[in-house]
Amino acid sequence: MVSAGGLYLRESGLEFEEVFISLHVGKWREEVAKYTPAGRVPVLIDDDIRVWDSMAIMTHLLDRHPDAVGWPADPTERALAQSISAEMHSGFQAIRGGLPQNIRMRRSATVSDVCRTQIERVQRIWSDCRERYGNRGPWLFGDFGIADVMFVPVALRFVSYGIPVEGRAAEFLRATLALPSVQEWVRVAQDEGLALDFVDELRKGDMILG
Numbered sequence: 692m693v694s695a696g697g698l699y700l701r702e703s704g705l706e707f708e709e710v711f712i713s714l715h716v717g718k719w720r721e722e723v724a725k726y727t728p729a730g731r732v733p734v735l736i737d738d739d740i741r742v743w744d745s746m747a748i749m750t751h752l753l754d755r756h757p758d759a760v761g762w763p764a765d766p767t768e769r770a771l772a773q774s775i776s777a778e779m780h781s782g783f784q785a786i787r788g789g790l791p792q793n794i795r796m797r798r799s800a801t802v803s804d805v806c807r808t809q810i811e812r813v814q815r816i817w818s819d820c821r822e823r824y825g826n827r828g829p830w831l832f833g834d835f836g837i838a839d840v841m842f843v844p845v846a847l848r849f850v851s852y853g854i855p856v857e858g859r860a861a862e863f864l865r866a867t868l869a870l871p872s873v874q875e876w877v878r879v880a881q882d883e884g885l886a887l888d889f890v891d892e893l894r895k896g897d898m899i900l901g
């Protein structure tokens with residue numbers, strides 16, 4: 692379980708088998724190309740249907756399994772959940788570039804002004820949701836939903852680079868780190884033992900593994 696798609700399947704109680712491909716290692720592009728024309732993971736193979744891109748995968752699974760992890764029922768909340776999920780999915784390029792995902796790693800990072808603004812925006816989203824809906828449960832809209840899945844990866848980036856998360860935004864981070872599926876995701880990343888030099892080059896500094 693090493694992707695947002697896997698987290699979604701696990702939290703939805705759907706059975707699945709995972710094919711693990713070490714990206715950027717050996718003939719990984721050929722391996723990925725066997726499963727998806729997009730050349731990127733995750734990709735879902737559901738009988739004779741192939742779906743790639745984490746958002747498309749969740750949309751497909753929710754269509755087929757209405758009891759799977761979903762969106763808030765209330766139209767206002769649903770619109771907000773879908774907006775912030777789309778915002779996460781399509782944006783935050785400075786965070787993606789400046790804080791590359793490296794779940795097993797812990798080290799400090801200096802960030803650009805643009806990256807800092809984007810980090811603040813992510814945390815404002817979390818704290819706004821927690822202020823509005825925090826009385827209902829530990830997640831952004833109370834119960835675990837697709838919006839939470841979308842923000843788990845960036846929460847893990849903040850942990851890797853020691854980005855402070857405070858106030859009500861920290862409630863989302865705490866819920867994320869307490870979720871057994873996320874703990875398993877981190878454990879798998881730690882056990883992988885794979886070092887990607889180009890990722891290390893992107894962020895100089897003291898690297899603490901574990």
Ligand SMILES: N[C@@H](CCC(=O)N[C@@H](CS)C(=O)NCC(=O)O)C(=O)O
Nearest residue numbers: 714730731732733743744745746780
């Ligand atoms: N929007 C896509 C992003 C997919 C993506 O960027 N996947 C990365 C791994 S998380 C990848 O396949 N990278 C391969 C590459 O660097 O070409 C999604 O959420 O599914």
